[in-house]
Amino acid sequence: MADPDLRILVADDHPLVRGALKQALQGIASDDGITEAGTFDDVSKTLASVDQDLVLLDLSMPGVQGFSGLIYLRAQHPATPVVVVSGNEDRAVIRRCIEFGASGFIPKSVDVETMRTAIRAVLEGGSWTPPDVDLSTPADKETSELVRRLGSLTPQQVRVLMMLSEGLLNKQIAYELGVSEATVKAHVSAILQKLGVESRTQAVIAASKISTGQWQAAPGQAQPA
Numbered sequence: 001m002a003d004p005d006l007r008i009l010v011a012d013d014h015p016l017v018r019g020a021l022k023q024a025l026q027g028i029a030s031d032d033g034i035t036e037a038g039t040f041d042d043v044s045k046t047l048a049s050v051d052q053d054l055v056l057l058d059l060s061m062p063g064v065q066g067f068s069g070l071i072y073l074r075a076q077h078p079a080t081p082v083v084v085v086s087g088n089e090d091r092a093v094i095r096r097c098i099e100f101g102a103s104g105f106i107p108k109s110v111d112v113e114t115m116r117t118a119i120r121a122v123l124e125g126g127s128w129t130p131p132d133v134d135l136s137t138p139a140d141k142e143t144s145e146l147v148r149r150l151g152s153l154t155p156q157q158v159r160v161l162m163m164l165s166e167g168l169l170n171k172q173i174a175y176e177l178g179v180s181e182a183t184v185k186a187h188v189s190a191i192l193q194k195l196g197v198e199s200r201t202q203a204v205i206a207a208s209k210i211s212t213g214q215w216q217a218a219p220g221q222a223q224p225a
Contacts, residue, residue: 002030011037012058024115040064059086068162074101076155094133099147104128149195160187165207
């Protein structure tokens with residue numbers, strides 16, 4: 001029977017995908033316990049108002065790209081498990097999602113019953129990735145270090161970094177966030193320090209890796225498509 005107390009947020013900008021995920025949640029959560037979000041702004045507003053037991057998150061939806069939404073949620077809501085549901089089945093991308101704190105990764109190509117199995121595994125305190133994905137091989141040192149540094153950013157610093165990558169000036173970022181330029185400058189300085197870079201340009205290069213999922217592969221490893 002469905003647990004009437006479970007609260008699950010389904011975040012995807014495609015109604016058909018949200019419908020498939022809601023179908024997978026039948027018998028797990030009640031209809032009243034399932035909330036849908038089509039933009040990342042809706043995700044943030046929902047989590048700010050109601051605690052959720054699980055978030056099913058698309059990697060690319062309005063308001064975020066690549067890993068930025070996942071990084072933000074893990075920083076802002078560390079106690080809320082996040083399962084990435086994505087059409088990108090690249091093994092390197094799946095690895096990055098887990099390294100950035102996702103509790104699981106569900107390809108959109110799997111059937112509803114597999115989705116249900118994955119969701120139950122995470123709700124029971126475990127994790128789930130496709131059976132044919134081997135996460136035991138350690139990532140190269142450089143990539144692992146960048147993942148660690150990006151994961152150390154606060155939610156506001158993630159937002160500032162994403163705005164820097166869009167080419168916004170400090171005064172524009174300050175306006176968007178409703179803070180002073182001095183506060184933005186402080187965030188930028190902290191971002192540079194945490195990422196171990198010396199300029200905004202270098203920080204934007206790191207941000208581009210979040211957005212595109214493109215990571216420098218170690219010798220002999222395939223580059224994400």
